[in-house]
Amino acid sequence: MFWKKEKTILKKVLSLTMCIAIVLSLVNNWYIKAAPNLWKLNDSYSISSLNIDGLEDNSVVKAGDINGDGAVNNKDLTRLSQYLSEWDVKVEEDALDVNGDGAVNNKDLTRLFQYLSGYDVEIYVADPGIQTYSFVYGKSVNNRDLVCYSISPKDYTKTILLEFEIHGFEDEYDHDGQVLVDTANRIITYYSDVLDLNKTRLLIIPSSNPDGLLDGTTKDGFGRCNAEGIDLNRDFDANYVANNTPGRNYTPYAFSAKESRALRDLYYEYRPDIVIDFHGWESSLIGDDRLKNAFNQEMGLRISNSFTSSNARGYFSNWAHQQGSLAMLVEFTSSNSIEFSKLINAINRLINDEY
Ligand SMILES: [Zn+2]
Structure with a gap:
């Protein structure tokens, strides 16, 4: 009885293996057949995958938008303070010089804080060129x-x-x-x-x-x-x-x-x-x-x-x-x-x- 059961399992395993083998050979065959035609496309095709720094971001960077989420709020203050503390955080480089004095430091943090608190101060973004x-x-x-x-x-x-x-x-x-x-x-x-x-x-x-x-x-x-x-x-x-x-x-x-x-x-x-x-x-x-x-x-x-x-x-x-x-x-x-x-x-x- 045990033998019979094992035989059934063995049969199942064998037929499954056969199925996998057939599928693999089909895939392999297709791959080999398709390869010469596709090579040119796979190798260099880049209609949608052209990757240029900054291309993901379709919008112009806003003054004060340190984290690049499109809004200027306390999250930007947090992000700027993290950045100044040398945390490894993502920032919009062009927005960092908040007071526009050419340097990025605690004065920018102060300026952003003042701006968000409703002080009458200007904030800046780098000329995007x-x-x-x-x-x-x-x-x-x-x-x-x-x-x-x-x-x-x-x-x-x-x-x-x-x-x-x-x-x-x-x-x-x-x-x-x-x-x-x-x-x-x-x-x-x-x-x-x-x-x-x-x-x-x-x-x-x-x-x-x-x-x-x-x-x-x-x-x-x-x-x-x-x-x-x-x-x-x-x-x-x-x-x-x-x-x-x-x-x-x-x-x-x-x-x-x-x-x-x-x-x-x-x-x-x-x-x-x-x-x-x-x-x-x-x-x-x-x-x-x-x-x-x-x-x-x-x-x-x-x-x-x-x-x-x-x-x-x-x-x-x-x-x-x-x-x-x-x-x-x-x-x-x-x-x-x-x-x-x-x-x-x-x-x-x-x-x-x-x-
Ligand atoms: Zn033509």
Whole structure:
């Protein structure tokens, strides 16, 4: 009897082990199969994970808000006193110099105490200089955040929008839109460390079409296009023609895609003076002459065209041009030939009004 019972248990254990083995082999198989395609994304994909100091905090630091909770109250007094006692506490660095005398010490504690007690005293926050933060301007069809980064001095007189990866697949290899996203992220990292932007607000969108890049399968449909198969860069109401054939340039009506509507609305809200839309890999420029000259001198791309009344049909850049921005579409030469320093020099020309 015991033997029988043990045999049953043994059977159960064996079948459970088999199940685990089968599941493991399936997972392993999937992993091995998926690895070559996913590698590029896993290795460098960073649409939503770009990490720049201070980016989590979307708001400007308030004077007196030592603990960064958005309010100025006794908790800040406690936090400042802990900080001054060298406790390991989290503080908003820019808020520490409460009395604005350039030093952080007990005088700041006194000043904050006076302020909270209703004395007629001023409290200060450090000049934020150039602020870098991100914001969500919409959702993709597959419910991903559409993210824009803003890098801006407090007082700016012009806005430049740099927009990337409206096509998740360009024409070199699957998911090659990732190269555009990576380039955008490098630009964001670079400019968030620059001290003088010549009164320019930079808006940078690393991924206008995240679903196409991450879930897409082809350069002739979803991949290049969004999850509904719509080509976002044929979907803008500029020299617009509908294309009802599903595939590469499909757009049933102007602004038929959620992502292009979000980009349109962002444009209306921020009214950029300059718009650049980055693609690959035709080594060309199309757009306003002044921008083309600036880019060509730095980057030496092969082909240069202007917007006419009949070309660039449904292009975001042409639409921005027709809305009154200086605008241009850039096609890099190839995925492995983006010379970052030359690109920065070209963007700097726009920032420094040298175009
Ligand atoms: Zn493209």
